[in-house]
Amino acid sequence: MSTSSNVRFEDWEAEQMRDPEFRAAAEELEPAYQVxxxxxxxxxxxxxxxxxxxxxxxxxxxxxxxxxxxxxxxLRRVVEALGARLEVRIVPLEGRKTG
Incomplete structure (x- = not known):
């Protein structure tokens, strides 16, 4: 895909996400990437x-x-300025005992 400024961000993103390395990096930096x-x-x-x-x-x-x-x-101020809501979740790891 062209790097022209006429490329829609959604199209560029979809193409990049097909690259496993790009996808892994995006997931690692998820909050920053989302902002x-x-x-x-x-x-x-x-x-x-x-x-x-x-x-x-x-x-x-x-x-x-x-x-x-x-x-x-x-982060909350930034997200709210973008017209979004920040959600923080705690998800237990499967198969892991506590205490």
Whole structure:
């Protein structure tokens, strides 16, 4: 697929997800990937999102890089600015005993 700016994000993403390495990396960075994906889908730049959140663009870039673990309060503000809801779930591992 072309790297032209006329390519829809959804089409680019679908093509990339066929690559097992890309899929694994996306899953590892899931929260960061979801924020970047939603921002792009909303047609916002990092700077525009930062303004909505009340922070600076480098904070959004660090979040989207997946190299930092943001505070839940910051992540919640970002997600809400994107018109979404943050959900945190605890899921027990199967076959694992506690205590």
């Amino acid at each position: 970047a994906r939603l921002r792009i889908m909303r047609g916002l730049t990092q700077e525009q999102l930062a303004a909505l959140v009340g922070t600076k663009q480098p904070s959004i870039a660090r979040l989207e890089s997946g190299k930092v673990e943001p505070k839940l309060s910051f």
